[in-house]
Each structure stands twice: as structure tokens, then as C-alpha cells.
Amino acid sequence: xxxxxxxxxxxxxxxxxxxxxxxxxxxxxxxxxxxxxxxxxxxxxxxxxxxxxxxxxxxxxxxxxxxxxxxxxxxxxxxxxxxxxxxxxxxxxxxxxxxxxxxxxxxxxxxxxxxxxxxxxxxxxxxxxxxxxxxxxxxxxxxxxxxxxxxxxxxxxxxxxxxxxxxxxxxxxxxxxxxxxxxxx
Amino acid sequence: xxxxxxxxxxxxxxxxxxxxxxxxxxxxxxxxxxxxxxxxxxxxxxxxxxxxxxxxxxxxxxxxxxxxxxxxxxxxxxxxxxxxxxxxxxxxxxxxxxxxxxxxxxxxxxxxxxxxxxxxxxxxxxxxxxxxxxxxxxxxxxxxxxxxxxxxxxxxxxxxxxxxxxxxxxxxxxxxxxxxxxxxxxxxxxxxxxxxxxxxxxxxxxxxxxxxxxxxxxxxxxxxxxxxxxxxxxxxxxxxxxxxxxxxxxxxxxxxxxxxxxxxxxxxxxxxxxxxxxxxxxxxxxxxxxxxxxxxxxxxxxxxxxxxxxxxxxxxxxxxxxxxxxxxxxxxxxxxxxxxx
Amino acid sequence: xxxxxxxxxxxxxxxxxxxxxxxxxxxxxxxxxxxxxxxxxxxxxxxxxxxxxxxxxxxxxxxxxxxxxxxxxxxxxxxxxxxxxxxxxxxxxxxxxxxxxxxxxxxxxxxxxxxxxxxxxxxxxxxxxxxxxxxxxxxxxxxxxxxxxxxxxxxxxxxxxxxxxxxxxxxxxxxxxxxxxxxxxxxxxxxxxxxxxxxxxxxxxxxxxxxxxxxxxxxxxxxxxxxxxxxxxxxxxxxxxxxxxxxxxxxxxxxxxxxxxxxxxxxxxxxxxxxxxxxxxxxxxxxxxxxxxxxxxxxxxxxxxxxxxxxxx
Numbered sequence: 007x008x009x010x011x012x013x014x015x016x017x018x019x020x021x022x023x024x025x026x027x028x029x030x031x032x033x034x035x036x037x038x039x040x041x042x043x044x045x046x047x048x049x050x051x052x053x054x055x056x057x058x059x060x061x062x063x064x065x066x067x068x069x070x071x072x073x074x075x076x077x078x079x080x081x082x083x084x085x086x087x088x089x090x091x092x093x094x095x096x097x098x099x100x101x102x103x104x105x106x107x108x109x110x111x112x113x114x115x116x117x118x119x120x121x122x123x124x125x126x127x128x129x130x131x132x133x134x135x136x137x138x139x140x141x142x143x144x145x146x147x148x149x150x151x152x153x154x155x156x157x158x159x160x161x162x163x164x165x166x167x168x169x170x171x172x173x174x175x176x177x178x179x180x181x182x183x184x185x186x187x188x189x190x191x
Numbered sequence: 192x193x194x195x196x197x198x199x200x201x202x203x204x205x206x207x208x209x210x211x212x213x214x215x216x217x218x219x220x221x222x223x224x225x226x227x228x229x230x231x232x233x234x235x236x237x238x239x240x241x242x243x244x245x246x247x248x249x250x251x252x253x254x255x256x257x258x259x260x261x262x263x264x265x266x267x268x269x270x271x272x273x274x275x276x277x278x279x280x281x282x283x284x285x286x287x288x289x290x291x292x293x294x295x296x297x298x299x300x301x302x303x304x305x306x307x308x309x310x311x312x313x314x315x316x317x318x319x320x321x322x323x324x325x326x327x328x329x330x331x332x333x334x335x336x337x338x339x340x341x342x343x344x345x346x347x348x349x350x351x352x353x354x355x356x357x358x359x360x361x362x363x364x365x366x367x368x369x370x371x372x373x374x375x376x377x378x379x380x381x382x383x384x385x386x387x388x389x390x391x392x393x394x395x396x397x398x399x400x401x402x403x404x405x406x407x408x409x410x411x412x413x414x415x416x417x418x419x420x421x422x423x424x425x426x427x428x429x430x431x432x433x434x435x436x437x438x439x440x441x442x443x444x445x446x447x448x449x450x451x452x453x454x455x456x457x458x459x460x461x462x463x464x465x466x467x468x469x470x471x472x473x474x475x476x477x478x479x480x481x482x483x484x485x486x487x488x489x490x491x492x493x494x495x496x497x498x499x500x501x502x503x504x505x506x507x508x509x510x511x512x513x514x515x516x517x518x519x520x521x522x523x524x525x526x527x528x529x530x531x532x
Numbered sequence: 533x534x535x536x537x538x539x540x541x542x543x544x545x546x547x548x549x550x551x552x553x554x555x556x557x558x559x560x561x562x563x564x565x566x567x568x569x570x571x572x573x574x575x576x577x578x579x580x581x582x583x584x585x586x587x588x589x590x591x592x593x594x595x596x597x598x599x600x601x602x603x604x605x606x607x608x609x610x611x612x613x614x615x616x617x618x619x620x621x622x623x624x625x626x627x628x629x630x631x632x633x634x635x636x637x638x639x640x641x642x643x644x645x646x647x648x649x650x651x652x653x654x655x656x657x658x659x660x661x662x663x664x665x666x667x668x669x670x671x672x673x674x675x676x677x678x679x680x681x682x683x684x685x686x687x688x689x690x691x692x693x694x695x696x697x698x699x700x701x702x703x704x705x706x707x708x709x710x711x712x713x714x715x716x717x718x719x720x721x722x723x724x725x726x727x728x729x730x731x732x733x734x735x736x737x738x739x740x741x742x743x744x745x746x747x748x749x750x751x752x753x754x755x756x757x758x759x760x761x762x763x764x765x766x767x768x769x770x771x772x773x774x775x776x777x778x779x780x781x782x783x784x785x786x787x788x789x790x791x792x793x794x795x796x797x798x799x800x801x802x803x804x805x806x807x808x809x810x811x812x813x814x815x816x817x818x819x820x821x822x823x824x825x826x827x828x829x830x831x832x833x834x835x836x837x838x839x840x841x842x843x844x845x
Contacts, residue, residue: 007811014620016803034797062803069802076812090800156318157326157361158490164362165503 009115045093051141057134224347228417232445235414247271256311276302290314291453302454304403317487330359332452333485337368339444340391354420357510365482365504372479379467387464398457399442411436460488465504474515603823613683615810631680650718656708674723690735713742717753719775728765729758
């Protein structure tokens with residue numbers, strides 16, 4: 007079961023010009039292009055391309071890994087799929103020996119997808135980054151600095167705490183006052 | 192500038208107006224003024240420093256491993272003369288300006304304290320990943336500066352005797368100096384506090400170094416013989432640290448503190464004297480607890496948030512009152528044990 | 533816009549003449565069209581999970597002791613109608629749950645046996661116009677489909693030289709009995725090509741005796757090849773990759789065209805397969821439930837039988 011939002015219908019992808027096959031249009035061309043992307047993703051663990059292509063590739067890559075995890079490498083259908091989707095055949099070993107153990111106990115999606123800024127001036131294409139989780143590359147998103155101990159934050163935190171305690175004490179005092187008034191009346 | 196002048200005038204007028212109501216303190220000698228005492232202390236500090244430098248007869252070289260950023264490097268420096276500040280001068284101007292403290296062999300070390308042996312150095316600043324040591328040093332330095340302000344701001348006829356300041360505690364919201372201002376029932380107005388603030392803020396532009404000197408107890412006694420509080424405290428301090436007393440000089444102001452302190456007053460960006468409360472101490476009698484708030488120039492803050500902090504810093508700081516006994520004596524604050532902020 | 537974001541809405545425009553969303557979408561200028569279209573391209577798995585894990589999906593009557601059991605692997609082929617519609621915009625977990633409940637209740641009353649496309653079956657239906665107020669039909673199952681209470685199968689036979697096909701809804705209450713006369717599979721998923729085959733391939737006697745299958749044996753697969761009539765046909769059978777059909781004996785141009793329009797890559801389209809089928813995890817959990825309920829109904833049935841036997845004595 008896919009663990010990320012996917013489109014109900016596949017995207018149409020514009021025709022692909024491939025070095026050997028030439029121009030391939032339609033469904034077949036779409037799958038050819040996706041094959042290249044899936045192969046690249048498994049090879050490099052992080053690819054950068056048009057965002058929409060990233061999104062399409064994501065589903066296929068995850069399904070491939072899911073099938074590999076579920077059925078193992080002794081399953082004929084799974085091997086056929088791996089053979090089709092991985093253009094470079096050494097990656098079949100990587101799929102079963104590296105990726106399957108890595109993702110076996112995951113409870114989330116196996117991939118991350120990011121949008122990258124649109125380059126201006128340029129063609130205005132929305133670009134994206136697709137990566138396998140647990141890859142060896144540095145993080146796409148920068149690590150957040152821990153600024154708890156910067157002096158301004160220390161002082162403000164103390165002031166906040168002070169304010170809250172005084173508020174609490176005021177509240178309890180009011181309650182006490184009101185209760186004593188009630189008892190008097 | 193005009194505003195500051197007028198403000199200062201106001202303060203002087205107010206203090207001269209209240210002069211007629213004041214009684215001279217019993218211990219004040221007739222011709223003892225802060226300026227003279229400071230000059231005397233300064234001279235002693237200067238001669239002692241020269242003497243200590245004169246002890247180094249031979250230039251010896253030490254190897255200093257500097258850890259990045261910007262990059263790891265090794266420097267050959269002079270033993271007993273070169274300071275971490277000098278090391279940073281060899282590397283980058285950014286380090287010179289922003290480094291507030293150095294970690295020498297993992298131990299906090301003043302930027303202007305000479306290095307004594309082969310060591311590794313790391314430079315610390317206020318926006319580090321974990322700036323807790325520097326924050327403490329900053330707070331302590333602010334206390335020193337507050338003492339400087341109190342000694343210099345009042346007119347000469349008020350002989351101010353500084354007593355002590357408690358351990359730096361950032362959560363309390365203000366740094367504190369307890370002093371005998373020789374003013375009776377003084378309740379500072381906003382204008383007066385602003386004047387004190389201005390005096391302190393000027394030091395930012397003067398860019399005064401915090402110089403550290405380890406002196407003998409006898410010299411320290413000589414230095415602080417005109418201060419009845421410090422002269423009482425010095426024997427106790429010397430007792431705990433083996434007849435040595437650590438003295439800091441900011442500009443021409445000399446004070447006792449175990450350190451470490453930041454590199455320069457230029458690193459104090461915002462400085463406010465927020466309140467002066469009267470306190471009654473068991474050992475020293477009636478004193479004024481002067482409180483302030485400061486921020487490093489490296490740390491930015493919106494004026495609205497700063498105002499909140501300033502108002503909080505005006506409330507009475509419940510730090511322990513100054514005592515003669517050693518365990519609560521403020522000058523002996525041990526910095527290595529204070530890191531738990 | 534937000535009101536259109538849910539696709540599962542009552543289809544009131546089919547019954548009334550109100551100005552519907554689809555009409556209005558057609559009339560608005562082109563630039564607003566995109567905004568007015570329902571956002572139905574994404575389904576968050578969390579939303580589905582939330583429905584699935586709701587209190588409604590926990591059945592209070594089920595004893596917790598038999599929750600983990602090995603479900604036979606072929607269960608999903610025996611009970612395919614319990615699986616939900618894979619198209620998410622037709623899905624509603626509560627409705628699915630209620631429908632399954634109704635299906636269990638119906639199955640407790642009527643015996644719906646295991647059958648496949650290619651099996652020969654006899655179905656008895658109540659019919660108020662027939663002499664005995666019931667109607668029995670025998671035929672070969674040529675198709676089976678539908679999900680939930682709308683599950684159906686189609687029987688085909690030749691009566692008086694006329695091909696007859698009847699579609700039965702499996703959970704129709706007018707069904708009195710379903711009997712499998714000969715349990716077997718064919719090599720194709722659908723046997724619509726029997727319409728273009730000689731009549732002897734789909735002719736079965738109404739008084740046919742049931743052929744018992746020995747217990748424990750697997751379902752036999754009938755690999756019979758059907759010789760179709762010459763063209764014209766109802767469909768272009770040469771394009772459908774049929775296994776149970778003899779050589780069609782067509783001109784080469786038909787095969788060329790078939791090769792041209794063939795889509796051999798479709799079987800590799802993992803996402804297409806995923807979108808058109810219920811995913812494995814969900815399928816397993818439903819089959820688990822079906823298995824448990826079947827056991828419970830079987831136990832009840834056997835109890836009832838023993839009671840009846842005692843009474844007879």
C-alpha cells in the first residue's frame with residue numbers, strides 16, 4: 007500500500023526522445039521515460055528533474071520496492087518487473103540486497119519529494135528533487151540550528167516563565183478571594 | 192548627542208539638588224575621590240603588569256592548534272606574551288571582532304590572557320551552537336561595566352564604594368552590583384537611570400579591553416585599601432585560591448573577579464541600568480543593589496521584546512545578599528561549575 | 533470551491549432538473565474552469581486509514597480469539613465480491629462494511645457455492661408468472677463481476693436453438709438456490725466469445741446431473757479450445773489474446789493490425805495495476821474477516837443440522 011498521496015489518474019507526459027529508440031509517444035513513451043527515471047533513482051538515490059515527473063516516478067519506484075519486499079527475489083513476476091524497470095541490470099542486485107533490507111521495517115514512504123525554486127529567468131519549469139530515504143547524500147533541507155541557549159532566548163524564556171507563574175498566582179489569589187467572599191455572604 | 196548632553200545635565204542637576212539633603216558617610220575622608228582612587232589603582236595595576244612582563248626574559252615559542260571555522264591551523268606563538276586575541280589576529284578579522292572567549296584545552300580562557308603552554312584553541316562567540324559559557328562571561332563582564340559606571344557617573348563628592356556582585360544568573364533577568372553610593376534614600380528617576388545607561392553605553396564605542404591580571408594578595412590589598420568592602424574580602428579570597436587574587440581592568444577601572452570575561456566592551460551592544468534598590472545586609476549594612484540589563488552587539492532583538500526584558504530587569508533581583516563569608520562571597524564564583532544554565 | 537472537493541455526493545442531477553455543478557462548469561469562462569473542477573486527483577492515505585480504523589470497522593460480535601488465522605491463499609478468488617471497488621471515488625468504508633454484513637446474512641440463508649467463469653451452474657429463481665412460481669436455468673458461467681451487493685454472474689445456454697444469457701445478481705433475494713453442476717475453470721477470464729462459437733459449445737441439458745468434485749482436490753482447469761464461426765463477429769477476438777480459442781484463420785492484415793494496437797507494456801505499468809486493484813494489505817485484512825465470518829456461519833449451520841436431525845428422531 008502506498009504511503010503517500012498519489013494521483014487518481016496518471017499524468018500524460020510529453021513525447022520522449024530516447025537515444026536508441028528515437029521518439030516514442032503515448033503510454034509507451036511515458037513508461038520508457040519513467041524507466042529511465044526509476045533506474046536513475048535506484049542508481050543515484052537522488053534525482054532532480056521536473057516536479058511532475060518526480061511525482062510520477064515516485065509511485066513506480068515505491069511499488070517496485072513494495073513488490074520486492076513482499077515477494078522476494080524468488081518470485082517470477084517480481085523479477086520480471088525488476089528486469090523491466092531497472093535498465094541497468096546490476097541494480098537488480100541492489101534492489102534485493104540493499105533496498106529491501108533497508109525498507110523492510112519502514113512504516114512510512116520510502117522516498118522524499120521536494121520542490122525546488124523556479125529559476126528566473128528561465129522556462130518557468132517547476133523542478134523537484136526525488137530521493138530514496140536513508141541515502142548517503144547531505145540533507146536537502148538545512149538542519150535547524152538549536153538556538154535555545156542564545157542569550158536573548160534564555161532571557162525571554164525566563165521572562166515568559168516569570169509571567170506565567172505570576173499569572174497563575176494571581177488566578178489562585180482571585181479564586182481564594184472570591185471563595186472567601188462567598189463564604190462571608 | 193544633544194539629547195545625551197541634556198540628559199546628563201539633568202542627572203547632575205538632580206544629584207546636586209539632592210546634595211543638600213545628604214549627609215556625608217562616616218568613613219569618607221575629605222579629599223578621597225573616585226578619580227584619585229582609580230588613578231592609584233591603575234598605577235599599581237600598570238606597575239604590576241610591567242613587573243610580570245619583565246619576568247619573561249627569554250622568548251619561548253609554543254605551538255597553538257586552532258580549531259576551525261574557518262579552518263584548522265597551527266600557529267607558533269610567544270609563551271607568556273601571546274594571547275588568544277593575537278592568535279585570532281593571525282587568522283581572520285571576523286574572529287578578532289566576534290570572539291568573546293576562547294576554549295584553551297577545553298578550559299574557558301580570556302581573549303587577553305597570555306597563553307602559557309602548547310595548547311589547542313577554539314574561539315567562542317554569542318551565536319554559537321551552545322553559547323552558555325560565553326553568556327555567563329558576558330553577564331559577569333556586564334557586572335564589571337556596571338561597577339565602572341557607578342564609579343564614574345556620580346560627581347566627585349560622592350565617594351562610591353563598590354561591594355560585590357553575585358554569581359551570574361541569567362534567569363534572574365538582570366545583572367547586579369551591590370555598592371555603597373553614599374546617597375540616602377535615593378529613588379532613581381527614569382531620567383537618572385537613563386543617564387547611567389548612557390554612561391555605560393559610551394564604553395561600547397570606546398572599545399575597552401578586559402585585561403586579566405593575577406596579583407598577590409598584598410598587592411591586591413594595596414590596590415583596594417580605600418574600599419572597605421574589598422579590603423575585607425581579599426584575605427578570604429586569597430585564602431581559598433592560594434594567596435593569589437584575580438583582578439580585571441576595563442579602561443581605568445579595576446575590579447576583583449575570578450573571570451573569565453569577554454574580550455572588549457565593544458561586544459556589549461545594549462546596556463541599560465534598570466533599577467537601584469536599597470538592601471540591608473547583615474555584614475555590610477545598608478547598600479544599594481543596582482541592576483542592569485545588557486545584550487551582546489552580536490545578538491539582535493526587537494525593541495518591543497527588549498522592553499519586556501527591561502521592565503522585568505527593573506524588579507528587585509533576589510540574588511543572595513553580599514556576605515563576608517567565603518561560600519557566598521561573590522568574587523570567588525567558580526566558572527567551571529556554572530555551566531548548567 | 534471547497535464544497536466541490538468531495539466527490540462522494542448524491543447524484544441528484546440525474547433525477548431533477550436543477551442547475552448542477554457540471555452544467556455550471558460548462559458555462560463559466562474557461563479561466564475559471566480549472567478552479568471550479570473538483571479536486572479529485574489526490575487521496576490522502578491517512579483519510580482512508582482514518583475510516584478504516586474507525587469504531588465502525590471493529591466488529592463487536594467477533595470473538596477476539598480467532599483474529600489471527602491463516603487464510604487460504606485462494607480465498608480472494610473464491611470470494612472476489614467482498615473486495616471493495618478499487619476506484620477510491622466510489623468508495624465508502626461504512627457502506628462497504630454494511631454491505632459486507634448484508635452479504636454474510638444472505639450467505640447464512642442461501643448456499644452460494646464456490647464457482648468460477650467456465651463452471652456449469654443451475655440457478656432457481658422465484659417467478660410469479662411461471663407455473664410453479666419458480667424458474668430454473670442451467671448454463672455456463674461466462675462472466676462474473678461487480679462488488680458488494682451488486683455482484684453478478686452471467687449464465688449462457690442454448691434453448692430451442694436460441695442462445696440465452698441471463699445475468700443473476702448473487703445477493704438478489706428472489707434467488708432460491710444456486711447449484712454448481714460442474715466445477716471447473718477455463719483458461720480465459722471471460723467467455724463472451726462463446727456467442728460467436730457454434731451452439732454446441734454452450735448447449736447444456738437442463739436435467740444435467742451434478743458432477744461431484746472429490747474433496748481436497750484442486751479445481752480442474754478445462755483447456756478446451758473453441759473453434760469460432762467465421763467472421764463477422766460481435767467483437768474483434770483476434771485482438772484479445774484469447775487462450776481458449778482455436779486458430780482464427782484470418783487474413784494477415786487482421787493480425788498486423790492487432791499487433792499494431794497491442795499494448796504489451798501495460799502489464800509492466802505498476803501504478804496502473806495498483807490503481808485498478810485493491811491493494812494487498814487491505815485485501816488481506818478483508819479476507820481475514822471473511823474467513824472468520826465463514827467459520828462462524830459454518831459452526832452455526834452444523835449446529836442447526838444436528839438439531840434438525842435430533843428432532844426427526
